[in-house]
Each structure stands twice: as C-alpha cells, then as structure tokens.
Amino acid sequence: MYSSMPNHSLPLGGHGGEFQGPSDGTNLPGDACLVLTSDPKPRLRWTTELHERFVDAVTQLGGPDKATPKTIMRTMGVKGLTLYHLKSHLQKYRLGKQGNKEETDNLKEASCVAENQDMGSSMSTSSRMMAQDINDSYQVTEALRVQMEVQRRLHEQLEVQSCLQLRIEAQAKYLQSILEKACKALDDHTVASARLEAAGEELSKLAIKVNDCNGIMAVDPHVSEVSMLKEKKIANDHSFISNGCQVSPTVSNSQDAAPRKRPRPIFSNGDVVPLENSTRSMEWTMSNIG
Amino acid sequence: MKVPFSANNQSDQTVSSKPSNCTVNTTPNTNLQDVTTPTSSPYEPKSVLEIQGSPSPVADKKPASDTDNSIVLDDPFQLEDHVLSHQFDDLDSFMREFGLNDDSSPVSKPIYQHSINECFDTNSLQIGQTILARLNQTLRSPIGKPPQRAAFYFKEALQSLFTGLTQTTHPASTSEIIQTIKAQKTFSSISPIPMFSSFTANQALLEATDGCTHVQVIDFDIGLGGQWASFMKELASKADSRKMTPPVLRITAIVPEEYATESRLITENLTQFARELNIKFDIDFVSIRSFGYLSFRAIKFMDGEKIAVLLSPAIFQQIGTGFLNDLRHVPPHVVVHVHSEGQMGFGTSSYRQTVIGGLEFYTGLLESLETANVNDDGSDWMRRIETFVFFPKILKAMEAAGHQGPPWREALVAVGLRQVGPSHFSYLQAECLLRRMQVRGFHVAKHQEEMLLYWHDRLLFATSAWKY
Numbered sequence: 001m002y003s004s005m006p007n008h009s010l011p012l013g014g015h016g017g018e019f020q021g022p023s024d025g026t027n028l029p030g031d032a033c034l035v036l037t038s039d040p041k042p043r044l045r046w047t048t049e050l051h052e053r054f055v056d057a058v059t060q061l062g063g064p065d066k067a068t069p070k071t072i073m074r075t076m077g078v079k080g081l082t083l084y085h086l087k088s089h090l091q092k093y094r095l096g097k098q099g100n101k102e103e104t105d106n107l108k109e110a111s112c113v114a115e116n117q118d119m120g121s122s123m124s125t126s127s128r129m130m131a132q133d134i135n136d137s138y139q140v141t142e143a144l145r146v147q148m149e150v151q152r153r154l155h156e157q158l159e160v161q162s163c164l165q166l167r168i169e170a171q172a173k174y175l176q177s178i179l180e181k182a183c184k185a186l187d188d189h190t191v192a193s194a195r196l197e198a199a200g201e202e203l204s205k206l207a208i209k210v211n212d213c214n215g216i217m218a219v220d221p222h223v224s225e226v227s228m229l230k231e232k233k234i235a236n237d238h239s240f241i242s243n244g245c246q247v248s249p250t251v252s253n254s255q256d257a258a259p260r261k262r263p264r265p266i267f268s269n270g271d272v273v274p275l276e277n278s279t280r281s282m283e284w285t286m287s288n289i290g
Numbered sequence: 291m292k293v294p295f296s297a298n299n300q301s302d303q304t305v306s307s308k309p310s311n312c313t314v315n316t317t318p319n320t321n322l323q324d325v326t327t328p329t330s331s332p333y334e335p336k337s338v339l340e341i342q343g344s345p346s347p348v349a350d351k352k353p354a355s356d357t358d359n360s361i362v363l364d365d366p367f368q369l370e371d372h373v374l375s376h377q378f379d380d381l382d383s384f385m386r387e388f389g390l391n392d393d394s395s396p397v398s399k400p401i402y403q404h405s406i407n408e409c410f411d412t413n414s415l416q417i418g419q420t421i422l423a424r425l426n427q428t429l430r431s432p433i434g435k436p437p438q439r440a441a442f443y444f445k446e447a448l449q450s451l452f453t454g455l456t457q458t459t460h461p462a463s464t465s466e467i468i469q470t471i472k473a474q475k476t477f478s479s480i481s482p483i484p485m486f487s488s489f490t491a492n493q494a495l496l497e498a499t500d501g502c503t504h505v506q507v508i509d510f511d512i513g514l515g516g517q518w519a520s521f522m523k524e525l526a527s528k529a530d531s532r533k534m535t536p537p538v539l540r541i542t543a544i545v546p547e548e549y550a551t552e553s554r555l556i557t558e559n560l561t562q563f564a565r566e567l568n569i570k571f572d573i574d575f576v577s578i579r580s581f582g583y584l585s586f587r588a589i590k591f592m593d594g595e596k597i598a599v600l601l602s603p604a605i606f607q608q609i610g611t612g613f614l615n616d617l618r619h620v621p622p623h624v625v626v627h628v629h630s631e632g633q634m635g636f637g638t639s640s641y642r643q644t645v646i647g648g649l650e651f652y653t654g655l656l657e658s659l660e661t662a663n664v665n666d667d668g669s670d671w672m673r674r675i676e677t678f679v680f681f682p683k684i685l686k687a688m689e690a691a692g693h694q695g696p697p698w699r700e701a702l703v704a705v706g707l708r709q710v711g712p713s714h715f716s717y718l719q720a721e722c723l724l725r726r727m728q729v730r731g732f733h734v735a736k737h738q739e740e741m742l743l744y745w746h747d748r749l750l751f752a753t754s755a756w757k758y
Contacts, residue, residue, distance in 0.1 A: 168485065172475075173519065175516050178471055179471045
C-alpha cells in the first residue's frame with residue numbers, strides 16, 4: 001500500500017528536503033517525494049507542500065467536487081501517492097470546504113464566495129490558490145470570532161448561573177437554619193413546660209398520697225417517686241436556666257400549668273429529701289399549693 | 291349621624307345592578323338578593339352609597355361632588371381620627387367611581403369600598419366600628435379570588451386601626467415567628483419576588499462596595515436577614531477568587547420596637563454564617579423610634595468604612611422622608627431602594643390612593659402566587675403567606691396612610707443623589723432567576739436606570755441604586 005521504503009523519510013522534492021527520522025539517503029531529485037512517518041505502520045504525512053500541490057491539482061481540475069482521486073493523482077504526479085491517500089484526503093477537503101462555505105453564508109459573505117468562484121475560473125493556479133487561502137483564512141478568522149463571541153456569552157451565562165446558584169443556596173440554608181433555631185427554642189420552651197406539667201402532676205399525686213396516708217407510708221415507693229420528681233425538677237431547673245426564664249413548677253391541681261414567675265428551687269441542695277420526715281414534704285407541698 | 295341608618299329605610303327601592311353581581315361571594319351574599327330583610331348587613335352599605343350617589347340627601351353632611359372632594363384633599367395633615375375621616379370623604383366618591391368603572395373585578399370589591407365609604411363618611415369612630423362589624427360579615431374570611439382576599443386583609447387592617455390594636459405592638463411569640471419563617475420560606479421557593487428584591491439589591495450593593503475593606507450596611511427593613519446570607523456568601527467567594535481577605539462587614543438594622551426575639555435569632559444566625567465564611571461580622575439593632583429621634587446619630591460609624599444604605603417603603607411609611615436630609619452628613623457610598631409601585635403608603639395624596647393602590651398591588655401579588663406550584667403540605671400555604679408575610683405589610687401601609695409628604699423619589703433627588711443604572715450582570719441574573727423558578731407570567735426589564743419586575747403587565751417591584 002505504501003511506498004516500498006517505509007523506514008526512510010524522503011524529502012519532498014522541489015522545495016528542498018525535509019528529513020524526519022533516520023534517512024537512508026536516497027534523495028530523489030526533482031520529482032516530488034513523500035514524507036512518511038516513522039511509525040511501525042507507516043502513514044502518509046500531509047505536509048504543507050503536499051497539501052498545496054493537492055489543492056493546486058484540485059482547483060486545476062475544477063474544484064473538489066469535480067476532481068476525482070484518479071485525476072488528482074495524475075495531476076499531482078507525486079510518486080508513491082495512492083488512490084487511498086487521495087480518497088480520504090479529498091473527502092476531508094470537501095468537508096472542510098463545505099464547512100467554510102456554510103460559515104461564510106452565515107456571515108453573509110456570499111459575495112466573497114462568488115468572488116472566490118470567479119477567481120477560481122479566471123486566475124492562474126497560484127494566485128487562485130493564494131486567493132482561496134486568503135479567503136480560507138478570512139473565513140476561519142470570522143468563524144473564530146463568532147465562536148469566541150458565542151463562547152464568551154456562554155461563559156457569561158454560566159457565571160451568572162453559578163453565582164445565582166450560590167446565592168439561592170445561601171439564602172435557603174440561612175432560612176433553614178433560622179427556622180431550626182427558632183423551632184428549637186420553641187421546643188425547649190414546650191419541653192420545659194411539658195416537664196413542668198408532668199412534674200406538677202406528680203407532685204399533686206404525691207400530695208394526695210401524702211394526704212391519704214397520714215404518716216403511714218412505705219418509705220421506698222415514695223422515696224423513689226420523690227427522687228424521680230427531684231430528677232425531673234433538676235432537669236427542669238437546668239432547662240429553665242438555659243432558657244433564661246425562671247419558672248417554678250406548680251402543683252397543677254387545676255391542670256393549669258401556667259408557670260409562675262417565682263424562682264423557687266424545689267429541692268434546694270439536690271439531695272434526696274428523706275421521706276421519713278413526711279411532714280416536711282407535706283409542708284413543702286402544702287406551701288407550694290398555697 | 292344617623293344618616294346611614296335612616297337611609298336604609300329607603301333602601302328597598304334602590305337595588306342597583308350591583309347586588310346581582312354578588313353571586314360569587316360568600317354566604318352573606320345570598321342575603322343581598324333578599325330584599326325583604328332590610329337588616330341584612332351587606333345590604334345596607336350598598337343602599338347608602340346609592341343614596342349618597344344622588345347629591346341631595348346628604349349634601350349637608352359631606353361633599354358629594356368631585357370639586358368638593360379636591361378641597362377636602364388638601365386638608366391639613368392632621369392625624370386625629372375624626373380629621374382622618376374627612377380625608378376619607380373624598381375616598382367615597384373616588385371609590386365609587388372605581389367600583390363602578392371596574393366592573394370586571396370580582397364582586398366584594400365594590401361591597402368593600404362602599405362599606406369603607408360608609409365608615410369614613412360618618413365622622414364617628416363608633417359607627418365606623420359598627421360598620422366594620424358589618425364589613426366583617428361580608429368579608430368574613432380570606433377565600434375567593436385575589437381581589438377579594440386582598441380586600442379582606444385591608445379590611446382587617448382597617449379594623450385593627452379602628453380598634454387601636456396596632457398602637458400597642460406586642461412582641462411576636464416564638465411560634466408566630468416560626469410561622470413567619472415558614473411562610474417566608476414557602477414564599478421564596480414559589481415566587482421569584484423575594485429573591486428578585488434581595489439579589490438585585492445585593493448586586494447593586496456589591497458592585498458599589500467592590501474592593502472596599504470595611505463595609506457598613508444600614509438596613510431599614512431586615513426582615514429575617516436572609517438577604518445578608520447571600521451577600522456574605524458572595525463577598526466570600528469573590529475574595530476567594532481574588533485571593534484576598536473578604537471585607538469586614540457591619541450591619542446596622544433599623545427595626546420596629548419589640549423585635550427582640552427576631553433580633554436574637556438574626557444575630558445568632560448571621561454571626562454563625564459569617565463565621566463559617568471567615569468574614570469578620572458585626573450586627574447592631576436600632577429601634578425605629580430611636581432612629582426617628584436621632585436620625586443617623588443613632589448609628590455607630592467607624593473610620594474607613596464605606597456606608598451602604600438599603601431603603602424600603604416601610605421606613606418611609608413610618609417616619610417619612612425627613613431623615614434623608616441627614617444623608618449628606620453620612621455620606622453613603624450607595625443607596626439602594628427596592629420599592630413597589632403599588633405600595634404608595636407614603637407620599638401619596640390621600641388615603642384613597644393607599645387603599646386603591648394597595649388593593650391593586652396585592653391583588654396582583656396574590657394572582658402571581660396562584661400560578662405557582664407548590665409541593666408543600668396542604669393548601670394552606672397560601673393562607674400562611676398571606677397572613678404572615680403580606681398582612682403585616684398591609685397593616686403598616688394602612689397605619690401610615692394618613693401621612694403626607696414628598697414622594698421618596700423626589701426626596702432622594704432633593705438631597706443630591708442621582709440614580710445609577712443596574713449592570714448587565716444584574717439584568718442577566720434577574721432573567722436567569724426567572725428562568726430557574728419557572729413561574730410563568732413574570733418578566734424583568736431594565737428601564738430608566740431601574741431593574742423592574744413585572745407580573746404580566748403590572749409592575750410589581752423596582753430596584754434602584756443612587757449615588758452622590
């Protein structure tokens with residue numbers, strides 16, 4: 001498929017030499033030569049000069065659509081160039097031309113294209129080639145400019161979107177956290193008052209019990225009850241203090257657990273009130289009821 | 291004084307076309323059809339109005355012609371209740387016109403207006419209260435279409451005014467605050483309005499204070515403080531991208547009295563936010579009353595600070611525009627104002643414009659909410675938003691409606707400020723926000739140096755930035 005000298009890089013004739021990789025020397029004078037890569041599987045490298053010759057031949061033949069690989073091969077007269085090379089290159093060239101043409105249409109540069117075609121028919125090869133190249137580069141520049149503009153706008157939009165995203169998230173997060181804190185404050189308050197109610201109920205139960213069993217009480221159940229109450233009260237005290245509101249448990253005889261604003265430690269030192277002195281607790285409950 | 295009542299006796303024959311429109315409303319409406327019950331509450335107001343429409347019977351009592359009304363309009367600006375009702379007199383004929391012209395609006399609007407007229411025509415609070423009681427029967431609950439609901443809330447506000455409830459502000463309980471936060475949250479998630487206000491204002495502030503090392507913001511309507519969360523986030527990310535330290539931020543919030551719980555919550559949360567972002571932050575609260583007395587002397591200033599002022603209609607409603615004269619002593623680097631065209635609680639020529647403008651504005655607002663889709667719990671989200679987000683504002687607007695003075699725009703110009711337009715970025719961001727929220731019917735525009743938010747063709751909000 002390829003040239004029979006795979007490992008040699010051969011200079012392209014006519015423009016001097018271009019050596020790539022190990023050169024074994026054979027420098028074919030005059031005629032065009034191919035440059036091959038030094039890969040294990042040699043592939044043709046389309047150098048600028050080769051491409052120029054190709055474009056030249058194509059335009060000579062009347063444009064990429066009219067030219068065929070066979071005719072191009074004959075026109076170019078480059079040794080070692082096969083139909084396969086030319087087929088693929090021509091296809092790419094055609095597509096490239098088409099893309100460029102579309103862009104020029106978009107940019108409303110139809111006149112340029114027309115000019116190009118006129119030039120293609122009336123001028124010599126080299127000037128045609130030059131004009132076409134200039135046109136190509138102009139189209140490319142335009143295309144690049146348009147693309148850059150599009151990219152800039154896209155970038156701007158992305159920036160705006162990401163910025164907006166950050167802000168929305170920040171505000172949502174803030175609202176969420178303030179809600180949580182407010183709920184927590186409310187919960188603390190309600191928990192405290194709930195505990196308050198429960199404690200009050202316990203107290204009233206205790207008071208009733210105390211009243212019922214006038215001094216004849218089993219110590220244990222009441223001690224346990226009292227200690228339970230005591231724990232609750234201490235916990236309540238803590239939560240009250242942390243809430244900053246001073247609430248004392250009330251005996252909710254009337255089931256009205258409205259906290260009164262009298263700061264009163266229930267069990268002053270936190271020790272278990274020895275219930276052997278039932279009168280003391282009775283006094284306490286009595287005073288609380290009062 | 292008994293004109294309304296006496297007129298009622300003649301009410302039977304003055305059944306206008308209006309009652310026939312009243313089929314859409316709540317149950318009391320059915321009474322309207324029933325001519326034979328002269329004591330039915332919603333019926334009387336209408337009839338009175340019809341009577342008042344004809345010049346003769348009540349000419350002695352109040353002016354029925356427009357020329358007279360204009361005289362009343364220029365009445366001296368006294369805030370005593372009975373004089374206020376003088377001002378309300380002109381409201382009567384205008385509202386009548388409004389009600390008559392605006393046939394397309396749902397029914398209770400005319401009812402409401404007629405009743406308002408009746409309140410105000412009688413120079414007596416007592417009768418006003420009775421009439422309000424009747425009004426209450428008409429606008430019993432905030433159901434129905436947006437205008438009706440808007441009317442309901444205005445009625446409620448009026449009622450509070452009459453009963454003097456608003457004189458004693460009480461601190462909001464924690465559960466009320468929670469409701470407010472939840473409502474605000476829902477509102478933010480379904481409508482672009484709160485975020486439009488926050489972000490356009492923030493953008494203007496950010497652009498003006500870009501590169502400053504010390505920034506103090508004087509916020510006249512901090513609400514829950516959410517706006518500053520995104521402001522700080524933006525400051526931090528900008529500083530990050532430039533490998534600089536973010537500026538030191540101080541906020542002074544002018545708040546209503548009895549704002550202790552909210553202030554505590556705001557302080558806690560904003561401080562925490564700032565800490566997470568490594569921003570040096572401080573926040574102060576000044577009550578509106580103190581600010582009213584001391585103006586900007588009530589605020590602590592530090593050297594090297596760039597001052598930014600964030601205004602809102604609420605402050606003008608409360609203390610007028612006089613304090614703007616002191617601005618030149620501050621002087622602020624930028625003044626940003628988010629205002630709504632309908633909320634002309636201050637600087638309007640009369641009470642009527644407050645109510646009319648307010649009704650229109652809130653009708654539009656409520657309509658815009660209806661198109662939003664909410665995947666939240668139940669259908670009471672709307673009610674919650676109305677109660678906790680809109681109603682307090684309506685209340686404030688009604689309170690302030692008697693005040694007079696130059697409109698804020700003129701006042702700002704008078705102190706030497708000139709407007710600067712919003713940046714392209716701000717505009718793109720507003721557009722992006724609308725696209726994101728996917729609520730149809732809104733659009734933004736940049737017009738005459740302001741960022742505008744429209745709901746269909748009704749202008750809802752506008753943000754403007756001013757500099758010296």
